[in-house]
Amino acid sequence: MQTKRTIFPNKLLPYALLAPQLAVTLIFFIWPAAQAVKSSFEREDPFGFRTTFIWFENYTRLFSEPGYLNSLTKTAIFAVSVTLLSMSLALLLAVAVNRVLKSNRTYTTLLVWPYAVAPVVVGILWWFMFNPTIGIAPYMLRGLGIDWNHRVDGNQAMILVVIAASWKQISYNFLFFVAGLQSVPQSLNEAAAIDGAGPFKRFWTIVFPLLSPTTFFLLIVNINYAMFDTFGLIDATTNGGPNQATNILVYKVYADGFLGLNIGSSAAQSVVLMLIVIALTAIQFRYIERRVQY
Amino acid sequence: MATIDLIDLKKNYGNVQAVKGVNLTVADGELIVLVGPSGCGKSTLLRMVAGLETVTSGRIEIGGKDVVRAEPAERDIAMVFQNYALYPHMSVRGNLEYGLKNRGTPRAEIDRRVQDAADILEIGPLLERKPRQLSGGQRQRVAMGRAIVREPAAFLFDEPLSNLDAKLRVQMRVEIRRLQRRLKTTSLYVTHDQLEAMTLADRLVVMNGGLVEQIGTPIEVYDRPATLFVAGFIGSPPMNLIPAASLSGGENAEALQLGADTDIVGLRPDQLHLERPEGNALTLAGTVELLEPVGGESHLHVQIPGTEQPIILTVQGRPKLEEGDTITIYARPENIHPFNQQTGWRTDAS
Numbered sequence: 001m002q003t004k005r006t007i008f009p010n011k012l013l014p015y016a017l018l019a020p021q022l023a024v025t026l027i028f029f030i031w032p033a034a035q036a037v038k039s040s041f042e043r044e045d046p047f048g049f050r051t052t053f054i055w056f057e058n059y060t061r062l063f064s065e066p067g068y069l070n071s072l073t074k075t076a077i078f079a080v081s082v083t084l085l086s087m088s089l090a091l092l093l094a095v096a097v098n099r100v101l102k103s104n105r106t107y108t109t110l111l112v113w114p115y116a117v118a119p120v121v122v123g124i125l126w127w128f129m130f131n132p133t134i135g136i137a138p139y140m141l142r143g144l145g146i147d148w149n150h151r152v153d154g155n156q157a158m159i160l161v162v163i164a165a166s167w168k169q170i171s172y173n174f175l176f177f178v179a180g181l182q183s184v185p186q187s188l189n190e191a192a193a194i195d196g197a198g199p200f201k202r203f204w205t206i207v208f209p210l211l212s213p214t215t216f217f218l219l220i221v222n223i224n225y226a227m228f229d230t231f232g233l234i235d236a237t238t239n240g241g242p243n244q245a246t247n248i249l250v251y252k253v254y255a256d257g258f259l260g261l262n263i264g265s266s267a268a269q270s271v272v273l274m275l276i277v278i279a280l281t282a283i284q285f286r287y288i289e290r291r292v293q294y
Numbered sequence: 295m296a297t298i299d300l301i302d303l304k305k306n307y308g309n310v311q312a313v314k315g316v317n318l319t320v321a322d323g324e325l326i327v328l329v330g331p332s333g334c335g336k337s338t339l340l341r342m343v344a345g346l347e348t349v350t351s352g353r354i355e356i357g358g359k360d361v362v363r364a365e366p367a368e369r370d371i372a373m374v375f376q377n378y379a380l381y382p383h384m385s386v387r388g389n390l391e392y393g394l395k396n397r398g399t400p401r402a403e404i405d406r407r408v409q410d411a412a413d414i415l416e417i418g419p420l421l422e423r424k425p426r427q428l429s430g431g432q433r434q435r436v437a438m439g440r441a442i443v444r445e446p447a448a449f450l451f452d453e454p455l456s457n458l459d460a461k462l463r464v465q466m467r468v469e470i471r472r473l474q475r476r477l478k479t480t481s482l483y484v485t486h487d488q489l490e491a492m493t494l495a496d497r498l499v500v501m502n503g504g505l506v507e508q509i510g511t512p513i514e515v516y517d518r519p520a521t522l523f524v525a526g527f528i529g530s531p532p533m534n535l536i537p538a539a540s541l542s543g544g545e546n547a548e549a550l551q552l553g554a555d556t557d558i559v560g561l562r563p564d565q566l567h568l569e570r571p572e573g574n575a576l577t578l579a580g581t582v583e584l585l586e587p588v589g590g591e592s593h594l595h596v597q598i599p600g601t602e603q604p605i606i607l608t609v610q611g612r613p614k615l616e617e618g619d620t621i622t623i624y625a626r627p628e629n630i631h632p633f634n635q636q637t638g639w640r641t642d643a644s
């Protein structure tokens with residue numbers, strides 16, 4: 001393969017050009033990451049005078065701590081719910097828009113807006129709507145006989161953060177699904193229609209299988225999003241409560257480290273999270289290299 | 295087995311009239327080829343018959359039953375698409391079975407039909423492959439297979455060979471013809487390749503601008519084109535169309551017995567001669583402008599005074615002529631096609 005090559009007359013210039021990016025990566029990513037790994041093997045005394053190297057004790061303690069196991073479960077529930085909810089709604093919207101061929105510009109634009117909203121703002125928005133004292137949603141739910149108070153009820157709190165997190169992510173998924181749907185040739189649908197498959201059957205036997213590369217990609221992206229990008233949202237809505245009900249891993253890292261000042265445990269938790277990110281990224285890269293075969 | 299009747303069929307897209315009223319009857323077992331230039335509405339017509347496009351007005355009957363409101367699946371037709379439209383995630387077998395499974399055909403029957411189709415089309419060894427593992431010609435066969443396993447009342451083809459290279463196209467054309475003769479399934483076949491149209495068709499339908507210009511056997515259409523458009527469209531090289539006024543000089547009066555409304559005369563390149571034939575003949579003198587040898591025959595471009603375009607004639611072998619030579623060419627009176635410029639119609643229609 002022929003690649004474009006630039007020859008620099010000055011030997012130092014390329015390094016100089018790379019330096020800012022390398023510096024940013026080193027200072028803001030590699031160095032803190034290395035610090036976290038180091039801290040995860042240490043214990044700090046309550047006054048911060050001395051640190052002792054304790055091997056894997058932070059980790060073993062972590063996995064026997066009920067709070068952490070609870071957080072793992074909550075994270076799994078949260079990530080799976082957000083992924084399923086946002087992807088299925090996005091797919092539904094994408095299919096609908098794909099049918100209305102003419103006006104899909106407007107719909108598409110409108111449906112994409114939520115993606116431009118920052119997670120914290122999303123959090124505040126939903127916090128406000130579901131606020132048990134002043135929000136509109138609890139007011140309407142009361143009409144249906146549901147007593148909404150996510151400050152007390154753990155399940156309701158989880159439902160709230162799942163809805164808020166999904167709402168934002170639907171836009172992103174929607175865009176990819178629309179693009180995916182438009183790349184399925186119309187003639188396949190027509191051939192299937194002639195072959196006696198109704199709209200529903202056509203969707204599940206022809207369109208959906210052909211969307212599988214998109215679906216797989218989004219699956220990874222959404223899990224990633226739910227696990228790592230929702231910190232601001234949790235912070236603005238529930239603060240991980242009530243009673244740890246929405247204390248997902250990223251939030252717990254923050255709560256234990258910065259609020260509880262248990263640096264060793266927090267560091268170990270972030271190392272575990274780092275490993276999860278690495279694993280997800282590896283899966284994604286493998287997928288990009290040899291696309292899902294159909 | 296079924297007939298297909300189109301009765302005053304029209305299709306508008308907004309204010310574009312794609313099909314402007316077509317009447318056509320396809321007999322049981324007949325292969326009709328729709329031919330015409332790009333954008334003339336061939337695909338639209340075919341897709342209306344398939345049920346993939348709504349009908350603006352008119353009727354479609356398949357086997358005597360009005361199907362205008364019927365779903366594609368209810369019309370008992372099979373269609374072969376230009377891009378084959380094979381399901382990429384299914385094996386060849388899966389592609390063939392899909393339509394049968396959807397109709398709840400029993401397993402044993404499905405297996406028998408798939409096996410039969412695979413034998414007929416010689417795609418047996420490919421059954422477990424995915425479409426992307428097939429060559430263009432093989433995909434084409436699978437697309438045919440998907441149509442024949444269904445044993446439908448009619449086949450619809452939309453330019454099924456246009457994605458193949460020239461050699462394969464000829465081969466597949468012959469195969470389609472043979473297959474259609476053998477299965478005797480009523481077929482509508484769309485193409486813009488007039489050679490394909492001529493060789494395949496029981497009857498040709500020449501379309502232009504959403505209207506049918508002529509319906510007839512390939513030979514009828516070739517021998518007696520009904521309109522100026524058909525005259526120029528069918529035949530390669532195309533018919534020479536010359537203003538009648540430039541021919542009616544003295545000695546041609548006897549050969550040219552033209553009606554008053556004839557102002558264009560058509561002459562087929564292969565019906566022009568360098569030797570004077572027996573009896574009356576149209577005589578034209580001109581200079582050789584270009585000599586194109588095309589293998590067994592040659593195309594002579596001859597400039598005649600009083601016409602803009604040179605006249606093209608096909609001569610066997612390689613005539614000993616040079617560009618710039620002055621020659622005389624002849625045409626038999628019965629090979630002169632008279633037309634009227636204004637109406638576009640033939641003027642000696644019987």
Ligand SMILES: Nc1ncnc2c1ncn2[C@@H]1O[C@H](COP(=O)(O)OP(=O)(O)OP(=O)(O)O)[C@@H](O)[C@H]1O
Nearest residue numbers: 307310311312331332333334335336337338339486
């Ligand atoms: N979906 C559509 N919306 C608007 N106009 C259309 C649509 N489909 C076709 N047309 C128009 O209808 C006319 C006939 O189109 P059609 O596809 O039937 O042509 P065709 O004879 O099949 O041409 P080709 O040989 O290029 O396939 C064209 O003028 C085309 O622009």
Ligand SMILES: [Mg+2]
Nearest residue numbers: 336337338452
């Ligand atoms: Mg077409």
